[in-house]
Amino acid sequence: MICPHCERNLLRKERTGNRCTHCRRSYALDPKTNPLRLNDLRVRRIATVLTDGGRIAIVPDQLWYALSRKRLRDTEFGQGCAGAAFVVAGFVTVIALFAEVPVLLIGSAALLLIGLGISAARAMGAGRGIPPVVRESFPTQILSPWRSVYGVLPPGVLDLAGSTGGAADPAGAAGTTGVLICPDRAVVAFLVADGLPARHGLAVVRSAVEAAAVPSKWPVLVLHDSDAEGELLVRGVRAALPGRTVIDVGPPLRTVRALPQAVPYRDPRRKPSPADMRLLAAPGTYTPEELKWLGQGWRFPLVGLPPARLLAVVDRVAGQVSRRADPDRRRAADLGFLTWPEPAGPDPAGGP
Known part of the structure; x- marks a missing residue:
């Protein structure tokens, strides 16, 4: 190195x-x-x-x-182990044939079975992702x-030790132009550090229950991982907040899966339950292959998206929401202005 x-x-x-x-x-x-x-x-x-x-x-x-x-x-599941088992089994078999020791033949057979088992497991994707x-x-x-x-973290990495994730207090969010639901504390901290929620007047919460407590009539943005939990979260928010506009800001599963540079991962502790899979399958919006993929616990996490790209997407959607909530910004958008001027101040040229 x-x-x-x-x-x-x-x-x-x-x-x-x-x-x-x-x-x-x-x-x-x-x-x-x-x-x-x-x-x-x-x-x-x-x-x-x-x-x-x-x-x-x-x-x-x-x-x-x-x-x-x-x-x-x-995947590195059993990497080297299968090959080693086959080599040792072959060596033991040769010795057993020359020495005429039946016990060694049994041991050789056991090693061959172990090697075959490891090879089969790797072929089936054990350990992958x-x-x-x-x-x-x-x-x-x-x-x-x-x-x-x-003495410090790598340059540009926020120190979140002891942080609560930066989520806003829903009780103090009156007058906001919208609500952003994001269950991932780390992603919330990332957005808050960039000033995005404050810039667009968004109250940041982690669930539909917290969103319902925010006194706002404006849209609810849902930002989530591309996985079974994320897909179900959007449905749950729409069911819990009837009459509210709910905007799915999470990356579309089908689109992300088609990207060659996107790398999913699996967490065996977070596989969806059979009940969750039935809910996902009920509308018929997913192909059998997609349902199998989700059921195995695969996911594309928000933290896996390029940070600048994630900021740009959420910033664009949040900007559209805030312009609709603000009458002045809405009129400016209707007139075709790219940006709305700040409140009038002294003319730098010295005019009135």
Whole structure:
């Protein structure tokens, strides 16, 4: 690996204890010892891309997904184990035939069965799409070593330690131009850090119950992952808020699945229940293949979208909602103005 300080190419023996033997400085991550095979230079490079060169701030969860993408594309379930089982089985079989030891033949057969079982499991997709570092463990496994070496998180990454996610208090949201429902605390913190809810007068909540408590007659925006939970959330909000305009801002499942660069993942702890699958299947809007995909727990998370793109999409929809809520902005939009001027102030040319 390359030392992030002196940029020397270090052999394994030249970087014991996460310290470069040339410049004597410590680094945070060694690709040989962390599950995501990361090094400090790669983390900085990915963080720079996600923050659009430092133009926006991101949350640790967005960095987690970006650093996990490469490992999510491939499965490592039983990697090497099947081959080793076949090799050992063959070796034991040869010995057993020459030594005429029946017990060794039985052991060889057992090893062959193990190898075949591992190969079959891999062919069926076992382990595919499951991140080596789960989202909840990323701060401890990856960011803690980084913080202990550099004192801060990677450039542009928000420190959310002890944060509640930045959600607004629904009780104090009177007079808003709309409500944004987003169950993901990290995504809410990302949007709040950019000032998006405040800019458009949106009250941010996490559920339909909280949205109903906001004294606003304006539309409800629902931002969610592309997964079974997200698809059901939109239906639940519409059922819980009859008469309100509900806008689905989440990325369309069918569209995202067709993107070659989109990488889904699975969380075995969050597979939809049979009852949830029946609700999804009832309207007939999903193909059998899509229902199977959702039922296996696959998902495209919001934190996996390019941060700048996510901001742009939500900003555009929220801007349309706020213009409809504000009579002046609505008239300006009807007249074709791209932007509405700020309240009148002194004429810089000195006129009245």
